[in-house]
Amino acid sequence: xxxxxxxxxxxxxxxxxxxxxxxxxxxxxxxxxxxxxxxxxxxxxxxxxxxxxxxxxxxxxxxxxxxxxxxxxxxxxxxxxxxxxxxxxxxxxxxxxxxxxxxxxxxxxxxxxxxxxxxxxxxxxxxxxxxxxxxxxxxxxxxxxxxxxxxxxxxxxxxxxxxxxxxxxxxxxxxxxxxxxxxxxxxxxxxxxxxxxxxxxxxxxxxxxxxxxxxxxxxxxxxxxxxxxxxxxxxxxxxxxxxxxxxxxxxxxxxxxxxxxxxxxxxxxxxxxxxxxxxxxxxxxxxxxxxxxxxxxxxxxxxxxxxxxxxxxxxxxxxxxxxxxxxxxxxxxxxxxxxxxxxxxxxxxxxxxxxxxxxxxxxxxxxxxxxxxxxxxxxxxxxxxxxxxxxxxxxxxxxxxxxxxxxxxxxxxxxxxxxxxxxxxxxxxxxxxxxxxxxxxxxxxxxxxxxxxxxxxxxxxxxxxxxxxxxxxxxxxxxxxxxxxxxxxxx
Numbered sequence: 001x002x003x004x005x006x007x008x009x010x011x012x013x014x015x016x017x018x019x020x021x022x023x024x025x026x027x028x029x030x031x032x033x034x035x036x037x038x039x040x041x042x043x044x045x046x047x048x049x050x051x052x053x054x055x056x057x058x059x060x061x062x063x064x065x066x067x068x069x070x071x072x073x074x075x076x077x078x079x080x081x082x083x084x085x086x087x088x089x090x091x092x093x094x095x096x097x098x099x100x101x102x103x104x105x106x107x108x109x110x111x112x113x114x115x116x117x118x119x120x121x122x123x124x125x126x127x128x129x130x131x132x133x134x135x136x137x138x139x140x141x142x143x144x145x146x147x148x149x150x151x152x153x154x155x156x157x158x159x160x161x162x163x164x165x166x167x168x169x170x171x172x173x174x175x176x177x178x179x180x181x182x183x184x185x186x187x188x189x190x191x192x193x194x195x196x197x198x199x200x201x202x203x204x205x206x207x208x209x210x211x212x213x214x215x216x217x218x219x220x221x222x223x224x225x226x227x228x229x230x231x232x233x234x235x236x237x238x239x240x241x242x243x244x245x246x247x248x249x250x251x252x253x254x255x256x257x258x259x260x261x262x263x264x265x266x267x268x269x270x271x272x273x274x275x276x277x278x279x280x281x282x283x284x285x286x287x288x289x290x291x292x293x294x295x296x297x298x299x300x301x302x303x304x305x306x307x308x309x310x311x312x313x314x315x316x317x318x319x320x321x322x323x324x325x326x327x328x329x330x331x332x333x334x335x336x337x338x339x340x341x342x343x344x345x346x347x348x349x350x351x352x353x354x355x356x357x358x359x360x361x362x363x364x365x366x367x368x369x370x371x372x373x374x375x376x377x378x379x380x381x382x383x384x385x386x387x388x389x390x391x392x393x394x395x396x397x398x399x400x401x402x403x404x405x406x407x408x409x410x411x412x413x414x415x416x417x418x419x420x421x422x423x424x425x426x427x428x429x430x431x432x433x434x435x436x437x438x439x440x441x442x443x444x445x446x447x448x449x450x451x452x453x454x455x456x457x458x459x460x461x462x463x464x465x466x467x468x469x470x471x472x473x474x475x476x477x478x479x480x481x482x483x484x485x486x487x488x489x490x491x
Contacts, residue, residue: 026177037166045143118156339370358397370404386415393419422466
C-alpha cells in the first residue's frame with residue numbers, strides 16, 4: 001500500500017474536490033442544456049408543423065375542388081421550407097387519410113405507406129412529438145400533425161428535425177467544462193504549493209522532532225511559533241518532553257540506586273567466595289613467613305619464600321580489586337561492550353559458589369564477541385543477577401549454559417540452568433521489585449527487577465521460559481550498535 005505524504009494528500013484532496021465539483025456541475029449543466037435545447041427544437045418543430053399543416057391542408061382542399069393552378073405547389077413548398085430550415089429539418093412526409101405517402105422530401109417514399117401516419121382520431125389533438133433514430137444513425141425529433149379538420153380529415157404530416165446541434169452544443173459545453181477544470185486544478189496546484197509550504201512546514205518540522213524524540217532523544221524541542229493549533233500542539237509537545245526528561249532523570253537516579261542496592265546484596269553473596277579466594281593465598285603467605293622465621297639464615301630458602309609471598313599477595317590484591325570495581329557505584333556510561341567478556345567475568349566472580357554447588361559451566365558464545373552499546377558494569381550486574389539466580393535454582397548441582405548470538409538487528413544472550421524451574425503461577429511476578437521465594441533474610445527480591453530495569457534502560461527486552469523440574473532460560477535481547485549488521489541466527 002502506497003503511503004502518501006501530507007503535501008501529496010493535500011494536493012490530491014483539493015484537486016479531487018475540484019474535479020468532483022466540476023463533474024457534478026458539468027453534468028447538471030449538460031442535462032439542463034440538453035433539456036433546454038430539446039424544448040426549443042420541440043417548440044420550433046411544432047410551430048413549423050402548424051404552419052405547414054395549414055398550408056398543405058389548404059392546398060389539398062384546393063386540389064379536391066379542382067382549383068389547382070400548380071400541381072407541384074405542395075412539393076415546391078416542402079422544398080422551400082426545407083431550404084429555409086436546413087439547419088434542423090431533415091425530411092417531410094405527407095400522407096393521405098389511409099396513410100399512403102403522397103408527397104415527400106425523399107421521393108422514393110411516395111406511394112408507400114408511412115407506418116407512423118396519424119388517423120382521424122388525432123384530428124382534435126395537438127401535434128405529436130417523439131424521438132427516433134435516423135437512417136444514418138443520427139438522433140431525430142419527429143413532429144406529426146393531422147391535415148384538414150375534424151370533419152374534413154385529409155391525412156397527416158410528419159417532419160423530422162435533427163437533434164445533432166443539441167448534442168454538439170452539449171459536447172462543446174462538456175469540453176469547455178473540462179478545460180476550465182484543468183485550468184482550475186493547475187491554478188489550485190500553484191496556490192496550494194504556496195499555501196502548503198506556509199501551513200505544513202511547521203507540521204513537518206514538528207513531525208521530524210517527534211521522530212527524533214521517539215528514537216530516545218529527550219532533549220529535542222519543537223520550534224513552531226505559529227499562533228494557531230500547530231503552535232499549541234508544539235507547546236504541548238515541549239511541555240510533555242520537559243516532563244519526560246525530568247521523569248527520565250528521576251528514573252535514572254532511582255535505577256542507579258536500586259542497582260547499587262542489589263549490587264551490595266550480590267557483594268554479600270559473593271563474600272564467602274571472596275573470603276575463600278583470599279584465605280587460600282593468605283594461608284600460603286603465613287606459612288612462608290613461619291618457615292622464614294624458623295630458619296632465617298637460609299638465604300636461598302628466604303628468596304624462594306619471598307617470591308611465593310609476593311605471588312600470594314598479588315593474587316589477594318587482584319581478588320580485592322575485582323570486588324571493589326564491581327561494588328563501586330558509577331554513572332551510566334555507554335560504550336562498546338562485549339557480552340562474552342561480561343559473562344566470563346561474572347563466572348570468575350562466582351567461581352567459588354559454582355564449585356561449591358557442583359555446577360558445570362558451558363560457554364556457547366558468538367565468535368564475533370556479541371558487542372553492544374552499553375554500560376559495561378551494568379551489564380555485569382545484569383548477568384550476575386541471572387547467574388546467581390541460576391546457582392540458587394541448582395542446590396544439588398547441574399549445568400549452566402551461557403550463550404550469545406547476533407540475530408538480525410539485535411544481540412541475544414541466554415542464561416540456561418537445569419534447576420528446579422519456575423511455576424507458572426509466579427512466572428509473571430518474578431520481575432516485580434522485592435518479590436522473592438527465598439526465606440526472609442536470604443535475598444532482597446530486587447535482582448531480577450534490577451536486571452529488567454537495566455535491560456529496558458538499554459533499549460532491550462528480557463524474557464523467561466521455564467519448566468518445573470527441567471530448568472529455566474533467561475533470554476536478554478539488546479539492540480546492535482547502529483553500524484552493526486546481522487551475522488548469525490539463534491533458535
